Every structure is written in C-alpha cells, then in structure tokens.
Amino acid sequence: MAVVSEVSPDGKKLTIKVKGRFDFGKHQEFREAYERKPKMPDSVVVDLKEATYLDSSALGMLLLLRDHAGGDDSEIRVVNTSSDVRKILAISNFDKLFDIT
Amino acid sequence: MSQFAHDLEALTVLIAEDGAADRLLLATIVRKQGHQVLTAENGEQAVALFAQQRPSLVLLDALMPVMDGFEAARQIKALAGEALVPIIFLTSLSEEHALVRCLEAGGDDFLAKPYSPVILAAKIKAMDRLRRLQATVLEQRDQIARHHNHLLNEQRVAKAVFDQVAHAGCLSASNIRYLQSPYALFNGDLLLAAFTPAGDMHVLLGDFTGHGLPAAVGAMPLAEVFYGMTAKGYGLAETLREMNAKLKRILPVGMFCCALLLNLSFQRRVVEVWNGGMPDGYLLPAGGGEPLPLISRHLPLGVLAPERFNDTTEVLPLALGERLFLLSDGVVDTSDEHDQLFGVERLRRVLSANRQPALLFEEVLQALEQFRGRSRDDVSLLDIEVVEPQVLSPPPVIYSDSGQSSPLDWSLQFEFRAETLKRFNPLPYLLQLLQEIHGLRAQGGALHSVLTELYSNALEHGVLGLDSALKRDAQGFAAYYQVRNERLQALCDGFIRVSLRVEPDRQGGRLIIEVEDSGQGFNVSKVLARSVSEQGLCGRGLNLVRRLSRRAEWADEGRRACVEFAWEALA
Numbered sequence: 001m002a003v004v005s006e007v008s009p010d011g012k013k014l015t016i017k018v019k020g021r022f023d024f025g026k027h028q029e030f031r032e033a034y035e036r037k038p039k040m041p042d043s044v045v046v047d048l049k050e051a052t053y054l055d056s057s058a059l060g061m062l063l064l065l066r067d068h069a070g071g072d073d074s075e076i077r078v079v080n081t082s083s084d085v086r087k088i089l090a091i092s093n094f095d096k097l098f099d100i101t
Numbered sequence: 102m103s104q105f106a107h108d109l110e111a112l113t114v115l116i117a118e119d120g121a122a123d124r125l126l127l128a129t130i131v132r133k134q135g136h137q138v139l140t141a142e143n144g145e146q147a148v149a150l151f152a153q154q155r156p157s158l159v160l161l162d163a164l165m166p167v168m169d170g171f172e173a174a175r176q177i178k179a180l181a182g183e184a185l186v187p188i189i190f191l192t193s194l195s196e197e198h199a200l201v202r203c204l205e206a207g208g209d210d211f212l213a214k215p216y217s218p219v220i221l222a223a224k225i226k227a228m229d230r231l232r233r234l235q236a237t238v239l240e241q242r243d244q245i246a247r248h249h250n251h252l253l254n255e256q257r258v259a260k261a262v263f264d265q266v267a268h269a270g271c272l273s274a275s276n277i278r279y280l281q282s283p284y285a286l287f288n289g290d291l292l293l294a295a296f297t298p299a300g301d302m303h304v305l306l307g308d309f310t311g312h313g314l315p316a317a318v319g320a321m322p323l324a325e326v327f328y329g330m331t332a333k334g335y336g337l338a339e340t341l342r343e344m345n346a347k348l349k350r351i352l353p354v355g356m357f358c359c360a361l362l363l364n365l366s367f368q369r370r371v372v373e374v375w376n377g378g379m380p381d382g383y384l385l386p387a388g389g390g391e392p393l394p395l396i397s398r399h400l401p402l403g404v405l406a407p408e409r410f411n412d413t414t415e416v417l418p419l420a421l422g423e424r425l426f427l428l429s430d431g432v433v434d435t436s437d438e439h440d441q442l443f444g445v446e447r448l449r450r451v452l453s454a455n456r457q458p459a460l461l462f463e464e465v466l467q468a469l470e471q472f473r474g475r476s477r478d479d480v481s482l483l484d485i486e487v488v489e490p491q492v493l494s495p496p497p498v499i500y501s502d503s504g505q506s507s508p509l510d511w512s513l514q515f516e517f518r519a520e521t522l523k524r525f526n527p528l529p530y531l532l533q534l535l536q537e538i539h540g541l542r543a544q545g546g547a548l549h550s551v552l553t554e555l556y557s558n559a560l561e562h563g564v565l566g567l568d569s570a571l572k573r574d575a576q577g578f579a580a581y582y583q584v585r586n587e588r589l590q591a592l593c594d595g596f597i598r599v600s601l602r603v604e605p606d607r608q609g610g611r612l613i614i615e616v617e618d619s620g621q622g623f624n625v626s627k628v629l630a631r632s633v634s635e636q637g638l639c640g641r642g643l644n645l646v647r648r649l650s651r652r653a654e655w656a657d658e659g660r661r662a663c664v665e666f667a668w669e670a671l672a
Binding site (some may be wrong): 059063091093096 | 380409
C-alpha cells in the first residue's frame, strides 16, 4: 500500500502517509484514505516522509482533501516534507492553505 | 464465453494429405467432431483451397507431391497475414531435425501417425483457443488504434478552434519570441498576449493541473476573459480577479491554473507582474549578467474564493534592451534517469551565460538535452524584449458600428471617493463611453494613455501623497509600489473628480478632460521644466500627457489637470 491512513484512538486525528511518487497514480488510493471515514476527524495530517516527488495533480489532491475536510475551516498539516517537496509547495504558495513543516 | 460454447462451435478444417486412405480417415475423424472439412491431395491444392475458402485450421502432411507441406505452410501463413491460422503437421517423420523443420516452416504443432482421434480432437481444441486469443488481441489492438486516431483527430479540431482564439492576440509582435510544443495545450500549457487600447502589452503564461482534454478545456474561458478585458482597457488586477472567479466557479476542486501575468508598458517603461504558482520568470539585464527572478507570491488561479483572492502585483522599472523570460515547469522539472531535477540553479547558469539573446532558447533546450538525453514535449518558453513603443504597432481596433450615432454635445462628472478608489478602476467604463465618439477613435490609444496617466497621477501623487522622487532607482521603485499598496488599503478619505466635456466644433469636435484630486498638489512649473534625463524613472507621465494631447494644463497648484483632444470632421 502506497497510501496508508490511520485514525487516532480518540477519533480526532486522521493521518495519511504517502510513499513514493505522489502523483496522479495515487489519486484513487488517496481519496479512499479519507472518503470512507464514517465521520471526518477534526484534524488531518498528511505525512510525506516517504514521498519522493510531488506533482501538480498531487496539489490538486491536497485541495480535494481540504475541501472534504471543510475548506477554509479545515485543519490540515502537511508534515515531514523534503526540501524538494517543500520547494514545489512553496512555488504554488500552498503554505497559505496548509500548515507545512 | 463458456467452454461449452467453444466445444460446439464448428470450424472449417483443411486437410492436405496425399494418401487417399489417410485423407479419408482424417476427414471422417474431424467431421465426427463436428467440423466442416476441405481436402487437398498436395500442397498446391491446399494453398489454392486456403486462398479460396479461408479455413480456420490446417492439417498438413509434410511430404507430398507437387508442393510439399513445408512450402505450403509458408504460403498459407503468408496468405493468413496477421490472423492466426494454426497449422498442425501430419508426419511419420520422427527424427528431431524433421520436426524442427515443420515448426520453422510455420507449423504450430504436429501429430504423429498413426492418428489418434482423441489426441487430434484435443489438439484442434487447443489450437482453436490460440486462434481465438490472437483474434481477440488483434481486434483490441485495432480498437485501441481507432480510439487513438479518434482522440488525435478531436485534439486537432480542438486545437484549431483554440488557435483561432489564442491567435487573436499579439504573439506575433516583433519583440516577442516564443516556443511551444505543438500540443502544449493538451499538456495544460497556455500562452496569451494582447495589446491594451493604450498600447501596453498583457501577457499570460499559464499551466493547468493535469493533462489532456480536461486541462485544455479550462483554457478557453481563461483566454476569453484575458482578451476581452485586455481589449476593453482593464488593468491586470481586474482581469486577474475575473479570471480567478471564473475558474473557481467552473473548475472542479483540485483543478487550477498556475499563471504568470505581465503588463508591459513600453511608453512608461515599467512592467507589472503577478505570479501564482508558476516557476520564477526572469528580468534579464540588457548586457547579460544576473537575472532578476519574478517570484511566485500567490496561489494559482481558481483555488481561492473571490473574496480571498489577492490581486497585488509587483511593479518593476524597465530599460531598453532588457528582456522578460518566462517558462513552464517542463524546464526546471525535467528529470534525468536518477530522478534528479534540472532545477533552478542550472537554468540560471544558462541565463547568465547567454550572450546572444537570439540563441537563448536553443541554449536552454541544449542544456536540457545534455542533462536528460531527450527533450520533453511540454516545454513553453517566452522572451519579450523591451523596445521603443513606436517599434510596436498595435493593430487598430475594429469597430462594428457606423458611428452615425456619435454623441457630440454632452458633459458628465464623476467623483470617486476612498472606498471606491481602493477596489474599483473606473477607466474602462469612461474609455468605453468615449469610444462612442467616432471622431476620437483614431486617437484611442493616446486617449487611453493620457486618461490612465492622469488618473494614476491623481491617485498616487494626489490622494495617496506619494513622492515620485522615490522612483529614482530600481530599489526605490519597488518601495514606491509597496507604499502605494499600503496607503491605498488604509485609505479612508479623499477623492478624484473626473469631468468629461464633449463639444461639437465647426469641423469636428473637442473633448476636454479634467481630473481633480484631494491631494496637496505639486509645483507645476518646476516639474515641467525638468529635462527628461533628470526625471530618470519618475515624472515621465506629465511629458507623455503633453506629447499625446493637443493641450495640457495644470491648475489649482497641480491639483487639477485639464487636457484637450480635438478631431476634424470625418470624410
């Protein structure tokens, strides 16, 4: 599994881990990681520790996740970003929408 | 398909065997299994029958008179073409060498004498399975090819339609060079350029998320807004807001358009930049040297709701011979076999090393090829040179009305107050109204430039109290526009009054424009007396106004500008 999701025991935090290239090929898996939750947790963490690359369709997927989690009211953190991935997120100014570390 | 259906399906089987007894025996066995049988006595007959009747399977004796089985197999395979017609050799030959020859001649299997009906039935069935598999593969291959051609054709048509829209602009202007792969549109890349009525140039390099048709579809409405609003004299900020709102409305969440927009004024030698999500563009110095990056400071178009969208642009001074270089992410994101990216540093080295502007594209592409071994097909490059405004000749605006209903005797006055000045640009409305006057149309460009100049003077120096002396150098220039934005956002009082008066004359008519502001005014005689070289990057505006209009005066200590345009009777 290249996309692994896990809800914390108290049900308040969803963590989605993406491994390898984060591109259109992960579309289905990434959506399933959050769409099939009976109740969307308040906070979402996207862990990119093992993601090697991220393209513009991945940015689109992050926007879809954000929309699903409540849009402007959502609380999404993108963590463990490599410098390459951070560069791509910075060009698109996604730090204005996501908490990126 | 069920196995049962397979079992029942009758095949036409060609049997070529020179021995009459064997031929009869085989024919009987095969017929009993439910198949139709054709028989031949030698290879030649077999080939002729095959050509005529196209059986699905062939049983061939290896050794026959006239033409042997090996030659017959070769000819039958050639006639069958891509379809698989299984050939089973019937042979009493037993040495390995002979069996190999059977297969080499195109045989798919062999059956040794004496014939066993059970084994023969099993072999026919197995061969039939192979035959069907091959037929399915071929059918699917052809279907894919048809779909592919269909898709290519659709892309061709869509591209032709789109080109009609995209080429409405001025990409062919003498100071623009660009390079775009023929189907860049289907990679989501979009390149647009158009002159504003005042002769400024608006440029957009965009990149939609994704590929293929979805990426291309969004390009249409974007191009339409870009061209429509540019032609009507809207500024970059209004155009950006409209494009963002439109894309946000029509695109699904997750789809957006990275874009870099420029508003180049060759008259005033400034460029306004807005970059949302595109790789850095560059301002290249005239004599080579360190390029100045045009950095992405915004989210792409179509992401934010209209009320959160940020249309703040940066303004940079330009000098003759400087160039603006824009590129799509196909360049910096090109990766080598180790997934290493070409990156910004390599690109900057190529830009700094460039000495002959005409060779820049080739040098960039060469560097990419050396890095990767092959070039990507989604690279867009754009290079715009800063030239004297008269070098460019914006195409005349074509009006569809006769001009018979020109309004020739009227006046109006507007007062724009603080809240309005913050967000609203009244110029396109005023200019559109003035365009109703047929006699003024020939001076449309000058009129746009003058009104734009008067309005921004009234706003920046008058209402906002900015000192144009700040714009002495490039650094001050950036500071000037930063302060401008800050003061505009904080503005709570002040006004600009615009009055237009149109009067008929014996021959034609005249337009008197008055622009008055609530500011401190300025020392008119001192500013107008300064030579052009003294003015440097500032104060070009007043001279421009004087040059382009028939008469220009400043009253009330510089707080009120009065400018006149006139026209002769039209033939």
